[in-house]
Amino acid sequence: MxxxxxxxxxxxxxxxxxxxxxxxxxxxxxxxxxxxxxxxxxxxxxxxxxxxxxxxxxxxxxxxxxxxxFFADADFGVIPSYQDIDVLYEDDHLLVVNKPAGLDTHPNDLKQNNTLANVVAYYLQAKGEFRKVLHIHRLDKDTTGAVLFAKHAFVGAILDRMLERRQITRTYLALVEGILHKKKATIKEPIGRDRHHPTRRRVSPSGQPAITHYKVLKVYRNKQQTLIQCSLETGRTHQIRVHLSSIGHPLIGDILYGGAATFPRQALHAAKMTFIHPLTGEFIECLAPFNDETSIFPDDGIELLNMHKDLTS
Structure with a gap:
């Protein structure tokens, strides 16, 4: 077309x-x-x-x-703020950005200016594109990888619906403690708030339904670690982190959920995103390289992911 x-x-x-x-x-x-x-x-x-x-x-x-x-100028809705940005895909309607660790996806108040949304606003401003910055989903502050943004409200609303209908596939790489003996499994445990901690979530019978699929990519017996790929049927806060901790295999570095502090953040990376472009019908596939200065993930992590079919296929 x-x-x-x-x-x-x-x-x-x-x-x-x-x-x-x-x-x-x-x-x-x-x-x-x-x-x-x-x-x-x-x-x-x-x-x-x-x-x-x-x-x-x-x-x-x-x-x-x-x-x-579709492209009339609009207020960004956030304060543009400069930082290096790694754009994985971009066209007139949307862009996919590789989020580094240490950044929230979007501001929690109007004055906050150190989030990925602020960086995207600056990037668009520098190109002469004045668009309201619309994130379609979010990643935790210390989770890295692909995040999707819409450049105008019409495509943003369609992408929101696609996300709800699982028409946008997001595949994560996670490095967990211990050896996972099941090569492929699904965790179906409801997740709710932990009333004893303001930010933590937990598996709870009264929580919201949550489904995580995982597959083992590589086992590191000398380190007692396992590299896995994960995909979600639901999008609960901290879902992968809670589910893996609940089966006794917390993420490396995820001290909030029982992981050892051997890495300065949880070892979780949104490595791949695929979807059909809502307006042009093109198949879009984005692979997000590791962008930590000293990544804990193995160098062949992305290659291993590409060798396996998506869990939702």
């Missing part, structure tokens, strides 16, 4: 398989767009065909130019 950005407008050349589709059908059915934003686009006449407004229920023809006003 041929798409281009022309100023504030996103333009699509209607492909053969969209012949006789209507604007309404494309926005509601093909893209599964949010009703509120579709209504706004319609009321504010921010959708045209071949440069002019048309009836949203009239059939389009192959080769027509469908234009949508």
């Amino acid at each position: 041929k798409t281009t950005k022309k100023g504030d407008w996103f333009e699509i050349i209607i492909p053969p398989d969209w012949n006789e589709f209507t604007i309404d059908h494309i926005l509601r059915v093909v893209w599964n767009g949010p009703k509120k934003l579709i209504h706004m686009l319609k009321m504010e006449k921010q959708v045209t065909v071949n440069g002019v407004p048309v009836d949203w229920h009239s059939p389009l023809n192959r080769g027509d130019r469908l234009q949508l006003k």
Whole structure:
């Protein structure tokens, strides 16, 4: 599908398989767009065909130019703050960033300026793109790896829905204490707050359902450690950390959940992200290299991950 950005407008050349589709059908059915934003686009006449407004229920023809006003300038919503940034993928609609350790994903108050969202805002500002910074998911402060951001509200709402429906696959690498004897397993234990600790979570019968899949990639018997890949069916706070601790194999360095302080943070890295681009239909795959100055992960960790199929496939 041929798409281009022309100023504030996103333009699509209607492909053969969209012949006789209507604007309404494309926005509601093909893209599964949010009703509120579709209504706004319609009321504010921010959708045209071949440069002019048309009836949203009239059939389009192959080769027509469908234009949508997605790229109007907007306030970042956070304070732009400079820091080196590792962009894994970017186009006009979204970007995937490799988050370093020690950064929150987004501010907890309006004055905070030392988060990944602030760094993304500065990066966009330097490029002359004034977009509200919209994170689609988050990672813990000391977890590294791929984080997805949307550049405008329409694609952000679609990505939010895709995440809920497990249409965005995130695969983690984790280094745990001890030797995992099951090569592949699923942990299904509900997770709730620990009333004795303000930030810790725990397995609790009254908690929210949580499902973690893992597969062993490599065993280091001399160190009594195991490298595993994990994927989630749910997105509870600290889910991987809680689940692995609950089976007696906490993450290396995760002192909050019983891991030994042999590494300055929990050994958890969001190494891979895959999804179908919600507007162009392209398959997007991002691999996040380790970015710690002295990483505890083995050098072949990403290669080992790539040799195995995703657990959700």
